Amino acid sequence: MKALEPLLEWLSIPSVSTDPARREEVRRAALWLEERLKALGFRTELHDTPLHPILYAERLVREGAPTVLVYGHYDVQPPDPLELWESPPFSPAVREGRVYARGASDDKGQLFAHVAALEGLEAEVNVKFLVEGEEEIGSPNLLPFVRAHREKLLADVALISDGAMFAPGVPTLTYGLRGLCYLEVRLQGAKRDLHSGAFGGVAPNPIQALGWILARLKDERTGKILIPGFYERVQPVPEEEKALWPKLSEEALKGELGVEVLPGEEGFSPLERLWARPTLDPNGVFGGYQGEGSKTVIPMEAGLKLSMRLVPDQDPEEVAQLAEAYLKEVCPPGYRLRVQRLHGGRPVLTDPHSPPMRLMAQALEEVWGRPPVYTREGGTIPVVAELKEALSAPIVLLGLGLPDDNLHAPNEKLDLVNLERGIAVIRRFYELLGAGRV
Structure with a gap:
């Protein structure tokens, strides 16, 4: 796969944002991505903050063309405990169709799919990137940046890949995130x-x-x-919304976790408790x-x-x-x-039936050969609620990882089929958007 070699290079940079000793490595990861985007014709700005830099980049092909803002983060979680890794966390290894490294799924691998999708793309779409190095520590400097640069960031849709598909081979669109x-x-x-x-x-x-x-x-x-x-402020989930959700096998989930019971709040299904x-x-x-x-x-x-x-x-x-x-x-x-x-972050719900979501659903079905399922997600991306408010534009959450990617744990991985098809889906989304198919 053409995209694999540069991704392995990026994954080898130990951009652990919570570790002061890694500060220069975090910056090096930002500079690596900046050079990659420059090579694709982007104008870039690296904004220093009290901690780690924010990278803004834009490639504007035509005034009036639809504009997409891609968000992601280049920082990663600490790799500890090191002794549980089968291969070193910052020496990426490819085994059985998967790449293993810290950041493979969260979020360098998923973000890189958006970069690779732009190689040779001819669709008439303006593309902006907003990439931070502090997501794993609560995005303390990104939220003020978004508020201060609202006009610069304006777009018709925000596109984010920092989550998971519901199951292998099941294309997924996420429309809700929990806060923290x-x-x-x-x-x-x-x-x-x-x-x-x-x-x-x-x-x-x-x-x-x-x-x-x-x-x-x-x-x-x-x-x-x-x-x-x-x-006090928790509202029940409407039945028509729960009807959108895929079916979950409790026994399969127990097997994946290696447990005999699924503890949690009484009176709610596992999916409700998860999402x-x-x-x-x-x-x-x-x-x-x-x-x-x-x-x-x-x-x-x-x-x-x-x-x-x-x-x-x-x-x-x-x-x-x-x-x-x-x-x-x-x-x-x-x-x-x-x-x-x-740190913390606000919960967010987006419209699962917005025009960009319908367009992404079409792209997913064309590439994967089946329509996507719709899910909420239990995790938090602090900037999503801020972007929704600042841009007043639809949010598309396209997860390319899997539930067993070992996020924040040893042996983090990303399935290469998801990377390859993710690139194809993103390219097709831009083609449909540029053709005025919204």
């Missing part, structure tokens, strides 16, 4: 670590207190989140001794990282306030609690 509220919670007990023999029985233990707090966040039987006011209900999950717990063998210590501090996925019409700031107030309420006496808001 991400907190870090720290508990302090004594002013220093203490010997568990000398002080056990009188010293506060932040790990124990953390366990008590966690137990009061969700109901063990029903799975309901217990933060007062958390569900249209809010969640609360501890993503990390820390405190005390973590090394080999024993160390009899009562730690002075413990903490956890907590993510809450949100649905329309929940607001991340409001949810953060509700969560912080409840955490303080249930914190046992004798501990100092601190809550830090790390």
